[in-house]
Amino acid sequence: MKQHFLWLFSALALFSCTQKESTTNTISKTSFTKDSTTIKKVFDAALTDGQAYEWLRELTTDIGHRMSGSAQAQEAVEWGEQLMKDQGFDKVWLQPVMVPHWVRGEKEVANYTINGQKIDVPVCALGGSIATPSNGVTAEVIEVFSIEEAEKLGDKLKGKIVFFNRPFDATLVNTFAAYSGCVKQRGEGAKTAGPFGAVATIVRSMSSSINDYPHTGGMGYGDIPSDQYIPSAAISTLAAEKLSKHLKENPNLKFYLKQSCKTLPDAPSFNVIGEITGSEFPNKYITIGGHLDSWDLGQGAHDDGTGVVQSMEVLRLFKETGIKPRHTLRAVLFMNEEFGLRGGIKYADEAKLKNEIHVAAIESDAGGHTPRGFSYDGNKENVDEFMSWKPLFEPYGLHQWDIGYAGADIGPLKNKTISLSGYRPDSQRYFEYHHSANDTFDKVNARELHLGAAAMTSLVYMMDKYFDVEPVKK
Incomplete structure (x- = not known):
């Protein structure tokens, strides 16, 4: 993770939002009950049959560190592609990107x-x-x-x-x-x-x-x-x-x-992308991402193996719980966040080139500790809506709802219409491990990791249900 974690708390002008099931900027009682039931279902599934921890074990102990441009990074690309195919996602592909290649x-x-x-x-x-x-x-x-x-x-x-x-x-x-x-x-x-x-x-x-x-x-x-x-x-x-x-x-x-140490010529690599097609708006997207690369001293467990497996787990939990997303959901394993942000930039550039409509994006790149909440950046029309969801998440310990920085890899997607969110786990232990040989699989707690995946899935469910954008007129 880079110095992109600058907490930009600033005042935003808040506007009334167009709601799908309510005429105010808060969820109706009927919707609240339905959403609460769905969120409970997601947490139950994650805590009884979560797959993220075992995926993280494979990524960190079988492959290890994943420096941009390295053989291990390529092995991680192949692992992520195969895992998403095995999960039966509707579409899985590799997005080429040239990355820096520095060796210690x-x-x-x-x-x-x-x-x-x-x-x-x-x-x-x-x-x-x-x-x-x-x-x-x-x-x-x-x-x-x-x-x-x-x-x-x-x-x-x-x-x-x-x-x-x-x-x-x-x-x-x-x-x-x-x-x-x-x-x-x-x-x-x-x-x-x-x-x-x-x-x-x-x-x-x-x-x-x-x-x-x-x-x-x-x-x-x-x-x-x-x-x-x-x-x-x-x-x-x-x-x-x-x-x-x-x-x-x-x-x-x-x-x-x-x-x-020395810098070698740029090397070919890939973002790994998997999709579940939206039932109502298949050509509008919600991106869920973490970065696949890591530094080379440890195993890249908290930074950012946890974000990688949580992102894929979001799509798996949608499938397992039978939630049919309105928009197409994409899990993106970004390459080269640590050392140039090439993957995030490439993903945004291709989205713009293809005139893709991105409704929302969420990033997990703050470790795998106990969930605390989310940050919000982007579409000002949706701020009130986002804030109104806090009571749904508070029973699960998610009290932190901030306006500010969302994430490095999803940052290049930012425009006037997209809603960006950053997953925020507890931060007290994170910098004991960050970028060091101490960032290993044994430092991650399975229950905390699965709680985080459930929290992210629940937020994506809410974004998918209540957020939408119209194509930007040229």
Whole structure:
């Protein structure tokens, strides 16, 4: 997952909505009863016969990590295609997309010496970084806590390793907001420090926990000349705490970093798409998606294996419970969210090229923990309707109904008519695992995962029943 999780809470002008079964912006009592019964049926099916957890086991333990452009990513594409065919979806196909192909190479090495003691540092290269020289790089360290602080130091960065050490804000209950508050140092640190002559950057891992798991993630060089590119790596949060302390004891200590990563030519890959045809509006679509790619340190379980299997489970639960969707439902396993968003962009571009009418889209890319609610973005005509559904979901612990950011992969679909939603599970443990070797199958709870799939299915059922859009007039 990238720094697209910026929580854009803003006021929206609310308008009355055209309802299918009610003349107000709330559901009628008759409809509420019917919808409540259907939602209970969905949850019952998911909790007694859910398939998502076993699918996740296959994806994470049989295939493992799925770096964009890798052999494992291709294996995951084939797995997803076959699984959806086995579920009897009406249509399953692969949508070609060219993706970046960055490889980590040999295990990274980092260390420094303090008071005669060598300190080995848990470290990992950031995605998109260049390698160090073959013998590594050694230099004094300058500690900063923001991009702006680094910019102010300017030429003082020359010949130094710049250490970006801004931690998560522990006072923020929403850990995605804490992530958004410091992820810029990961994405733009090397781009900022390189032009001033720095020799490398090291970044405190984007994690809410203090441990020795380094967390990778995407970085970029922007439009700076290639001769100003410098290596960029993340160190664990515990290592960052120690290094900061040791720099106060010895500001002139020297840090050693060696990494051998490189970027290969773009590689062919695919989005994997499965459909259930709508009974009333077969040429109008609701998209349900997660991203199939992952970083390479763990198994990509919470990020975003859970979103992948939940998206397919939504379609399976419609079939199992006998709910006939009015619109065509698409499960989309997007490729390359982590490292360029190529899959999401390609899906939106083809939809526009084909003049497809997309009524709604929902994305699961926030982990597989206990469901808390949904965010809403897009069609202002449907805001009141969306908000009126909250009482239907509250018995299942879904209390969080926000206006704001919905998701990275569905973001390119945004227009004036589509209703976008982001699935929001509990966020407190997510950044212990995110982008690290700790993101493995055993960290996912089966019941939480199935509750999330049921919540998503129920929201799609409501969107399918109450939302509609007219074709955009050209």
